[in-house]
Amino acid sequence: MRKNTIKLAVLVAVVAAASGGAGYWAAVQREAPAQEAGAGPKVLYWYDPMVPNQHFDKPGKSPFMDMQLVPKYADEGGEAAGVKIDPSVVQNLGIRWATVELGTLADTTDVAATVQLNERQVALVQARSAGFVERVYARAPGDVIARGAPMVDLLVPDWAGAQHEFLALLRTGDPSLAQAARERLKLLGMPHELIARVEKTRQARPVVTISSPISGLIQTLDVRAGMSVGPGAPLFKINGLETVWLEAALPEAQAGQVAAKQGVEARLAAYPGDVFKGKVVAVLPEMNAESRTLRVRVELPNRDGRLKPGMFAQVRLDAGISQPVLLVPAEAVIRTGTRNVVLVEQEGGRFQPVEVQLGKEAGGKVAVLSGLTKGQKIVASGQFLIDSEASLKGVMARMQEGSAATSSDKATALYEAVGKVESIKDGEITLSHGPVASLGWGAMTMPFKLARPDMAASLKPGDTVDFGFRQGDGGYVIEKLAKSGGKP
Known part of the structure; x- marks a missing residue:
């Protein structure tokens, strides 16, 4: 009898162990797929799309809306951003x-330019006294002449009498009278060189030869032999050629990259391979309204006369080390x-x-x-x-x-939907509404604030309504509310 009891107890234990083992392995088998499923994207937290700033550490139903919380995965930001x-x-x-x-x-700017005369090297010669042109030397506009080249012989009658008076005073031997006569000749416009010549030769010279004060290009020659001229009448104009200007048109977007005294390299089609170096002498303050360019004036040496006005050049403006x-x-x-x-x-x-x-x-x-x-x-x-x-x-x-997509933009949008009244209390109404496509919402039940407490005065739970709402600082506010098919 005792042996049978022992056998029965052993049998029960074996069966229990077998049952427990089977339960263990079943549990292991159930757990394995769960671990494998967890091998996917990592969940950072759960949240309610209506209140995205509130995070939860486990899934479940939202405490704010009648909907399930949504998981936020670790790699969602990367997919959204790229x-x-x-x-x-x-x-x-x-x-x-x-x-x-x-x-x-390379802090350089390349622009096109044209060679022009240097307007700062101009000599304009005028008649100092009234007279007559006795001779015009073989000159014409466009000629290039040297400094001191004779241009015009001018007869000045008023000088003849003044010179004879000066010579007479010199013969008296009175230095003060001679000096007074000398000053009078200067006031009449007589050049210092002519006065010295008259004093040296002791002969009157009413005809004066007017020469070029600088070397350069004759731009104008306004007199001819036999003409009479008055005081201040222009005789000729000469422009120097020792230096020339390059007028460059700089685009407006590059105006801030150029300043006076900046180094410049110029290349001309007429002289391939040659580089002419100069500097910026002025950035003109007026912008061309049609081409939207700024005029930049560059000065280049031209001692050999190779640079001719009107030539085209390619200019590289060097702004230094960037x-x-x-x-x-x-x-x-x-x-x-x-x-x-x-x-x-x-x-x-x-x-x-x-x-x-x-x-x-x-x-x-x-x-x-x-x-x-x-x-x-x-x-x-x-x-x-x-x-x-x-x-x-x-x-x-x-x-x-x-x-x-800022909050201010969202606040200005009016979203419309259809819903059913669940409850009304204290300026708030709870609606079960359908999807709101513009916000990406699905159907849900949620509370809304009323823009005016009397908006829901004629409504009761169970009514179907058409409503419009905006996003405010404290939630969503209904601004339009009416029974379906009715008037607000």
Whole structure:
């Protein structure tokens, strides 16, 4: 009897152990899929889309609305901010890469210019006294003459009497009278050289030869033999050629890169291979309203006379050594007209569009003032194909909207929906409403504030209503409310 009892107890224990073991393995088998499922994207927290700033550490029903909490995954930000493309597709697109580097741009500006006469080297000769032109030497406008070359012989009758009086006073031997007569000749306009000659030769010379005071180009010659001239009448005008001006038209966008005394190199088609060096003497303050260019005046030496007015030149303005800046290939920038975007490579085959602020551009490189950091890998070629892919996924649209989707914009929008009244109390109404497509909401039950407490005076629970609401600082406020088919 005792043996049978012992056998029965052992049998029960074995069965219990077997049952427990089976339960354990079943539990293990149930747990394994759960762990495998957890191998997906990591959940950071759960939240209510209506109150996104409130985070919860576990799933469940929202304490604010009649809806389930939504998980926020760790990689959602990356997907929203960029576009992911399969590596094989990237290879087929023939993408070329570039690295954001620190360097200096050639701080030069190339503009077209024309050679002009230096208006600061002008000699305008006039008649000092009334007289007659006795002779005009073989000169004509356009001739290039040397300094001291004779131009006109002028007979001045008033000088003849004054010179005879001066000679008479010299013969008296009175120095004071001679000096007074000498001063009188000067007041009549007689050149110092002529007075000295009359005093030396003791002979009157009413005919004076007027010579060129500088070497250069005869621009005007307004007298001919036999003409009478009055005091101050212009006789001829000469422009010097020792230096010439280059008049360059500088685009408005580059106006800040040029200043007076800046170094200049000029090249002319007439003299291939030759470089003429000069400096900026003036940046004229008036902008050309039609061409939107600024006139820059450059002075070049022209002692050999090779630079002729009217010649065309290519001018390179050197602004000196520029500061190191971040540089990227100019072709890497997507210019939309309102913003400049560069595609930055990220881990996992993702590309993130980044808005950048650009500086100067030269030699196929462009300076980046903000938006990138040194060493980042960017797309240099093929970015428009990636941009197309990003546009299909809405990435560029979200980026362009950016700050447009602010709370102030949302507050101005009126959202309309249809719902059923669940309860009304203290300036608040709870509605079970259908989807609100403009906000991406599904059907749910939620409370709304009333813009005016009397808006729901004629309503009761169970009524179907048409309503319109806006987003306010303290939640959603109903501004339109009426029974379906009725009037507000």
